[in-house]
Amino acid sequence: MSVPIRTENLTKNFNGFRAVDSLNIEVNKGSFMGFLGPNGAGKTTTIKILTGLLSPSSGSAYINGIDVTEEPKVALTNLGTIVETPEFYPYLTPNETLAYMGELHGMTGEDLKRRTKEVLDLVKMSEWADKRIGKFSKGMKQRVAVAQAILHEPSVVVLDEPTSGLDPRGIFEVREVLSGLKNEGYTILMSSHMLNEVQEVCDEVALINRGQLLKRGTVDELIHSANARRLEVRTFKETTEVQLMRVSQLNAVTDFESFGPRDFALSLVGGDEAQANLLEELQNIGLKVVTFKDSGISLESMYMSLIKDSR
Amino acid sequence: MIHISENVSPTMKKSVYVAPSDLSQIGIVVKYDFLKYLRSARLVGMLAIVTLVLLLLTALPPLLGNSYADDANKFINTYASFASILIIIGATLFAGDAIVSEFQNHTGYLLFPKPVKKWVLLAGKFLASMGAMFLVLLFYYGVALLLGLVITGSFSVLGVESLLLAMLYAVAALSVGFLISSIMKGITGAQILTFALFLFIFTIVTGVFTLGGVEPWFVVTYSSGTIGYITQNPYPTGGSDTGVGPGSLAPGGVATSSYIPDIGVAIAVMAAYTLVSLVLAYYFFSRREMSA
Numbered sequence: 001m002s003v004p005i006r007t008e009n010l011t012k013n014f015n016g017f018r019a020v021d022s023l024n025i026e027v028n029k030g031s032f033m034g035f036l037g038p039n040g041a042g043k044t045t046t047i048k049i050l051t052g053l054l055s056p057s058s059g060s061a062y063i064n065g066i067d068v069t070e071e072p073k074v075a076l077t078n079l080g081t082i083v084e085t086p087e088f089y090p091y092l093t094p095n096e097t098l099a100y101m102g103e104l105h106g107m108t109g110e111d112l113k114r115r116t117k118e119v120l121d122l123v124k125m126s127e128w129a130d131k132r133i134g135k136f137s138k139g140m141k142q143r144v145a146v147a148q149a150i151l152h153e154p155s156v157v158v159l160d161e162p163t164s165g166l167d168p169r170g171i172f173e174v175r176e177v178l179s180g181l182k183n184e185g186y187t188i189l190m191s192s193h194m195l196n197e198v199q200e201v202c203d204e205v206a207l208i209n210r211g212q213l214l215k216r217g218t219v220d221e222l223i224h225s226a227n228a229r230r231l232e233v234r235t236f237k238e239t240t241e242v243q244l245m246r247v248s249q250l251n252a253v254t255d256f257e258s259f260g261p262r263d264f265a266l267s268l269v270g271g272d273e274a275q276a277n278l279l280e281e282l283q284n285i286g287l288k289v290v291t292f293k294d295s296g297i298s299l300e301s302m303y304m305s306l307i308k309d310s311r
Numbered sequence: 312m313i314h315i316s317e318n319v320s321p322t323m324k325k326s327v328y329v330a331p332s333d334l335s336q337i338g339i340v341v342k343y344d345f346l347k348y349l350r351s352a353r354l355v356g357m358l359a360i361v362t363l364v365l366l367l368l369t370a371l372p373p374l375l376g377n378s379y380a381d382d383a384n385k386f387i388n389t390y391a392s393f394a395s396i397l398i399i400i401g402a403t404l405f406a407g408d409a410i411v412s413e414f415q416n417h418t419g420y421l422l423f424p425k426p427v428k429k430w431v432l433l434a435g436k437f438l439a440s441m442g443a444m445f446l447v448l449l450f451y452y453g454v455a456l457l458l459g460l461v462i463t464g465s466f467s468v469l470g471v472e473s474l475l476l477a478m479l480y481a482v483a484a485l486s487v488g489f490l491i492s493s494i495m496k497g498i499t500g501a502q503i504l505t506f507a508l509f510l511f512i513f514t515i516v517t518g519v520f521t522l523g524g525v526e527p528w529f530v531v532t533y534s535s536g537t538i539g540y541i542t543q544n545p546y547p548t549g550g551s552d553t554g555v556g557p558g559s560l561a562p563g564g565v566a567t568s569s570y571i572p573d574i575g576v577a578i579a580v581m582a583a584y585t586l587v588s589l590v591l592a593y594y595f596f597s598r599r600e601m602s603a
Binding site: 014048051052053054055072073074075076077079081083084085086087088089091092096097100101103104105106107145148152153 | 418
């Protein structure tokens with residue numbers, strides 16, 4: 001059985017800049033993998049190679065065991081994609097756009113109509129099915145993009161920041177669609193900057209930086225393996241801005257957030273010793289700590305910790 | 312709340328659809344690309360320009376006190392002489408942005424990850440633009456031939472031959488337009504270059520070679536001269552020296568040669584431009600990446 005998505009020593013250079021560096025990733029059947037990394041990490045480049053939009057400088061990318069560069073037509077048949085923010089032909093309606101894309105995939109007649117209606121219902125765009133896309137908002141276009149990605153019921157879906165540019169309601173709705181896809185058995189690779197989104201919908205995470213894989217595993221595995229924790233602190237007296245700034249600049253602190261005059265939370269790299277040292281540091285800064293509790297580790301903390309380690 | 316359909320099996324997905332043959336996919340691309348021309352202002356605009364040209368060419372002679380030619384071929388000659396400029400405008404509108412727009416407008420992110428080969432996309436888009444261009448030419452020549460029939464009482468067979476040459480020139484011009492579109496980074500630049508190349512650059516090259524006493528048989532716009540010449544019976548011959556300046560071949564004057572393109576050579580040149588341009592267009596398009 002072929003792995004649905006696989007890259008093998010994938011490398012891509014742009015005028016001397018190495019965007020992807022010998023990257024090896026695999027997404028198992030039925031898995032929903034979040035593809036994380038800071039800007040310029042190589043996520044979009046990897047996705048573009050997987051979807052046939054770019055050619056690798058060396059190495060290979062496979063969809064269902066078929067080399068995307070060698071046999072693009074066969075490899076892309078069973079693939080649904082959203083790459084960057086796709087634009088649509090403004091003179092076509094969603095119905096016509098889906099008909100165009102569906103026909104290229106081999107869909108015809110009643111089957112195409114039925115499936116078009118299904119996916120437009122799914123993304124709540126049925127009402128605009130016969131309106132030209134030219135005047136649609138970015139959110140509406142993104143929903144049509146989701147619809148075209150799953151129209152032909154591909155086994156593999158590759159999404160590049162599918163909620164990018166959407167308003168909170170749009171993000172919520174697309175995220176629900178994505179959660180639904182997971183239940184339907186699609187194999188999905190999704191890049192995202194939104195860690196909470198990845199934590200919510202993905203069951204696996206691959207973290208890359210500078211084109212290289214830093215870590216890969218289930219969300220739980222990564223969180224447990226991370227050398228980081230999130231701490232919530234309440235002080236006896238109100239904190240001053242200077243005190244907060246000094247806390248946020250402490251060496252082991254990767255993320256800092258103030259909730260009120262006496263409450264803040266931070267992410268800390270390190271184990272028990274680092275936590276004990278932090279308490280001492282807080283006292284040195286002049287804070288009288290009332291509560292100092294470990295609130296677990298978020299994917300965000302893990303992400304920051306790993307990125308920091310890789311620098 | 313969004314509900315996923317209940318009847319979908321929770322087991323692994325497997326698409327049951329198989330991408331159609333390359334030939335079928337060309338037909339699909341043609342269908343939707345031609346829809347672009349039907350719905351966009353450019354085909355309507357092009358037809359409006361053609362209508363205006365037809366009106367001016369038909370209405371102006373009587374308004375200026377001139378009578379129409381009494382021979383159908385002479386009548387159609389006036390119209391045929393304007394076909395080249397219409398083709399240049401058509402090539403600019405229908406070919407200039409055909410490829411580059413997929414990159415600049417980001418529609419390539421939608422289309423290119425589909426299981427369709429680049430040459431299929433190129434062929435489909437080219438045939439669609441050819442269809443739009445032929446529609447315009449058929450309308451133009453159809454009306455002109457009909458007017459000739461009504462006004463002179465006879466049908467111009469040479470007019471039909473002129474139409475065929477115009478169609479061949481249109482294919483060559485579209486091919487060059489596609490080549491430019493596959494190289495250029497912006498739509499506007501591609502369209503301006505297509506227009507300028509045919510209207511100015513090729514014309515200047517033709518002029519320079521003619522002044523130098525070399526027949527510019529290899530310039531496609533020179534070959535397009537056959538579109539008008541073919542309606543003259545007999546077909547004109549060139550090569551005579553004429554003087555330009557204060558006096559014919561007088562001191563200070565410039566000796567020039569007037570050349571008339573040979574029909575066979577012109578057809579071969581237009582076919583060669585088509586073939587070479589399309590091969591190069593495919594070469595550049597297939598290597599172009601959505602890296603922006």
